[in-house]
Amino acid sequence: MSIDVILTQKGLFKKPMPLEVILGKELAYGKMEGFRLIRGQLGETEFLAYHPEHIARGFSVIWSPEEKERIQLRALTPSTEAELRDFYDAVDRMVSYWNGRLEVDGAPMNADQFQAGFSEMVSFQQRALEDMCRNILAGMNGDLTLFSARWPLVVGKEEAYRFLEEPETFGQWLHEKQSIDAYYAAPLFFNGPVGILGRYVLTEEVRSIFPTQPSVPFGAIDPKTNQKPVCNDFAIALYSTTRGTVIGEIPYDRLLQKIPPEKVSQFDGGTVLLEPLSLSEMEALLDN
Known part of the structure; x- marks a missing residue:
């Protein structure tokens, strides 16, 4: 599951989107090479953004320095409220810079509508996490691999039980497992x-x-x-x-x-x- 956002620039005199606007002052970036993130490098047309202080699943950005027409972003679910806030803030910065149009999951949406849906999306993320854990514990999915910012992480029954009982540990686990040097x-x-x-x-x-x-x-x-x-x-x-x-x-x-x-x-x-x-x-x- 994911949140897919397409941003298009309006107006006759168009300008490229600086990387600094996408990342703001706190986000880091890298490119995926196989199943590993190469931190501090950009792909030719795509990179992954994440917050180094609360590493979760990251969100992908299809972008190039010369692009003036269209940028695509994708955030995976379930993730964490902190990372979801990073994603929404990045979209807000980009919309403001381009005075752009938004399409969210295939439907046109104005920027205010998108931002107003943040709390609802947080609740959806929480339900998605709960459903994922219940399915694993019921044996419906087996262990589940979550593609995450630095590398894939596997949620087994032990992890699923913990996240179901203490949902706040999900974000802690994601960050801890991706903060090591390995x-x-x-x-x-x-x-x-x-x-x-x-x-x-x-x-x-x-x-x-x-x-x-x-x-x-x-x-x-x-x-x-x-x-x-x-x-x-x-x-x-x-x-x-x-x-x-x-x-x-x-x-x-x-x-x-x-x-x-x-x-x-x-x-x-x-x-x-x-x-x-x-x-x-x-x-x-x-x-x-």
Whole structure:
């Protein structure tokens, strides 16, 4: 679910929209590269805005520095009231700068109407969060992946129960999980002799987030078939910065069996956090 806003500029003498107007004085930005946010970089036509003091799901902006006609914004739901306020404030700044027209979820709307709907949207977000949690606990959706500002986060039954009982912890959780300095691991895919190979990379002395079960990420496409790749061969390549090369690889299911218990902790409903491993600790993973 999302809130989709299109802003068009009125008048004969049109001007581009400065990035500073979109972000205001507090928002930060980045571009998505795969499933990770590269902070401080802009995409060619799109970027993601977020507040570094309360990181949540972020909102996307389709924009370029030369654009004078149309800008699109999308905020995902459920999110937090603080991030929703950031989104509404950004739209307000942009409408004022362009004296523009608004279209919200496909329907024309004036700026005052849009702003007047903030409280109602906060209530909708709260209901969406509650529905999401109830569905997870009832087993209707299984664990749910939320595409968020820095990387995806998985809401499992433990998280769903907590958010249902204490909704205010949802925003705290989103911020906490995205405030750490870590590498979010996503697989690369290669054609092997008998099928597609999926490979994750674990780098020496790098704190990393890995899925408890490897899988083909949502949105991945095999360019040969234009379909989601079918991969049953997942492994982890161990990269040593000391040696500047891959020192070996291990089957994915051996990772959590071999890694020292003090080096791994549950991160969210579907991933674990691996503390930095030295070269000798990585070499130990290769021992039979």
